[in-house]
Amino acid sequence: MEKREKKERREGLPELKNATKGKVVLRFAPNPNGPLSFGHARGIVINGSYAKEWDGELILRFDDTDTVVKPPLPSAYEQIPDEAEWLLGFKPHRVVIASEQMPHYYEHAVKMLENNFGYVCQCTGEQFKEFRVSKTECPCRSNDVSLNLELWTKMTDGTFVPGDAVVRVKTAMDLKNPALRDWPALRIQNTAEHPHPRPMIGSKYRVWPLLDFQSAVEDHVQGVTHIIRGKDLMDSTRKQTLLYEHFGWTYPETMYWGRVKVHEWGGFSTSQMRRDIEAGLFNGWDDPRLPTLSALRKTGITASALRDFWVELGVTQKDISVPLSTLYSHNTKSIDDDAPRVSFVREPVHLKLKGEHSDNVNVEVHPNHPSRGMRNFDVSNKSIWVEKQDLEKSEIRLKGFADITLQNDGKTTSAQIGSIERNDRRPIVHWLPESGSVKATLITAEDGEIKHQNGLLESHSYPHGTMVQVERIGYARVIDSTTLMFTHS
RNA sequence: GCUCGUAUAGUGUAGUGGCCCAUCAUGAAGGACUCUCAUUCCUUCGACCCGGGUUCAAAUCCCGGUACGAGCACCA
Known part of the structure; x- marks a missing residue:
């Protein structure tokens, strides 16, 4: 057999063995004892992607056969299908509830x-x-x-x-x-x-x-052709194969993935999260400190970023530990091109402008897309705000506006307008005009703590859920006109 | 303890005996572009766990070791 000149790097998921286009049936079977977490997303993305690739079906199955140790959460039966659809971009083809x-x-x-x-x-x-x-x-x-x-x-x-x-x-x-x-x-x-x-x-x-029996029988009843799951269930496969032999059935093809740990997160189990939420340690399943799908979604991680992330990790049996920056990198790629730029000034310090300048300043909504228009800042009253941190140097440039020199008379700080054109390498800072900015809050979740950063936000009318880029700070999701949820930098 | 599994750059990942002095991404460092510490682009850094064996040839096969993980629940 002739070899190709060069080995092509495989793109996407490894090939499914024994698969026939249109005849592939996969399933994702969570315990509905809580909504979906980050880890569950792997099962949905991998199985769902194969179902799509092979023009097959994805079954969403609720393995709710334990009422004592991991009792089901009624709301999860509604929430999980929604989350799965959000993540996949399509509805699972079948929903099966084990208890039925x-x-x-x-x-x-x-x-x-x-x-x-x-x-x-x-x-x-x-x-x-x-x-x-x-x-x-x-x-x-x-x-x-x-x-x-x-x-x-x-x-x-x-x-x-x-x-x-x-x-x-x-x-x-x-x-x-x-x-x-x-x-x-x-x-x-x-x-x-x-x-x-x-x-x-x-x-x-x-x-x-119990799981092994329920799952084995159900997979057969539903005609599942491929099972892709965590390698902790390898012995499950062996047990179930033994049962299949007794019944005279053929066991589906199986693939496994290893354990994934996210460097920044500890070990979270659904049961533990449920206890912590009930104990009041968190504000619900979508608390931004929790690694749930709803929290990730709320903080501005997109479904496509999550999909790309899991597909990139693939289906290897290695136990891995990934940094959140990998997910963020996918997220940046998925949102930056669409994200309008907005200005948010933390610890605002008021500056009085001195000197000649026009009454209006226009800056781009998105620097790579001039067609999206300009943001208009009205500076006719000569009052602006900048971040306290940016006042360390006395020669700075107001982004899109003018070079200024800071003057402090002991009581107030004023800004002498220098060149309107940019003509040196002084630092560029973001700023806001007094009119056209509103008091606002940037919510962040860092080190297991939710912080509310108060400041001034450029007036905008972006709807809830819009992903914006907060200039020089990072990306955030619009909650309302005066609230932003920080996503990542 | 018994059993099963995995081991490629800092982190992920491709590679199934010769195309491999090893792929791609991410990360870090530097640079270009840019009136954002963003995006985009360029450059650089950096890896086949160890020891044997099979073979003309091994990251790829075999054996041993080591490390890590999982199962041994009347949980999923």
Whole structure:
């Protein structure tokens, strides 16, 4: 075979194995115990991008089968699809809610018992752990089918309580990997005390499937062809493959990604965030200090920046730690060309202008796009504001206006207008006219703290959500005419 | 402890035996442009974990070591 002259650098995501255009089905399966976080975005972006690339489908599946340890948050069922759509630019093709698929799971559980590749185990967790490590078969494993079915009834009808019994999948007890030996498929939950938060479900079921069983059955029912998920679920794949063999099904193609840590963020789990929010440590899921999708969105990170970010990281199994600057760089690329320039003066100091100048100053809305027009500053009353920090030098240039020399008579500072044309290398500073500026706040979230930087903002009428570039400061998202949410510099 | 996985510049990433004295991005430094510390453009810096082996040839295959991560939950 002839080699090409030069190896091309692969663009985008690695190729999907065994994929047929139009026949690819992928899924993203979060636990709706909270809205989506930054990490979830990877699952959506990667699976969604493949679905799009292969003209296939993306299923959004709510894995809400735990009512005790990670109880679902009702609002998440509404919020997650919205967030997924925002991030992807399209709606997931199907939405599946595991708690509504219980009949499927029961049906397959019974089939598993009837065909004798599953059994009801009445050992305690500790007892079974010993069997698992010593590779010995649990006594319950030899239950005959009718006994298993009878015990199953006791699980479902409430005779048994949580801890009394679980349904296990038969594997070989001498499997090399201890994690796979006779793994548990369904267990009993106390849904009287911990009802499922969805009123339709509530306390209707006592026996609930565990992730590996639920996910395995659901993937088959939905016709999933490719599973791309974190490598922490590698053993899950192996467990599920064992179950698929029992059922005579073929397991989907799988790919994994490694752990991602963002250098600036600590470890955040959805459960922990939920506790912290409920404890009042944060102002809700979209608190800008939180790594949730809603917070990122609120602070001005765009969906396309998030998509580019995750696609660039790809689907490697390496555990990585990325700095936020990588995300910001993508974000700058996605917003700068559109972002109108505005002036925001922190710690404003008033200056009286002395000398000759015109009454109006025009500066560009966007320096790279003159067609977007000019911003007009009225300086007829000779009063302007500049940042205190910029007053360290006495020779400065007011951006787009004039060179000035500062004069301090001990009480007030005035500015002697020098050249209107720029004719030296003195520092250029941004400024605002007295008329045409309003008191405003720039909200920043730094070092786990929300800060409100007061100052003066150029009057504008940009709608809520507009991304602007605050000259010499950075990018920000317009909240209202007097409030900006800082994005990054 | 048992099991599984990963290891390319500061950070990510491409590379599946010869095109590789290694790709692209980001970062840092310098410069051009610019009436923003923005954008854009240019230049520079900088890496195949270690040790064996297979081969005419290894970042790429094999073995060992080391490091890091994950699973071993009646969580997802």
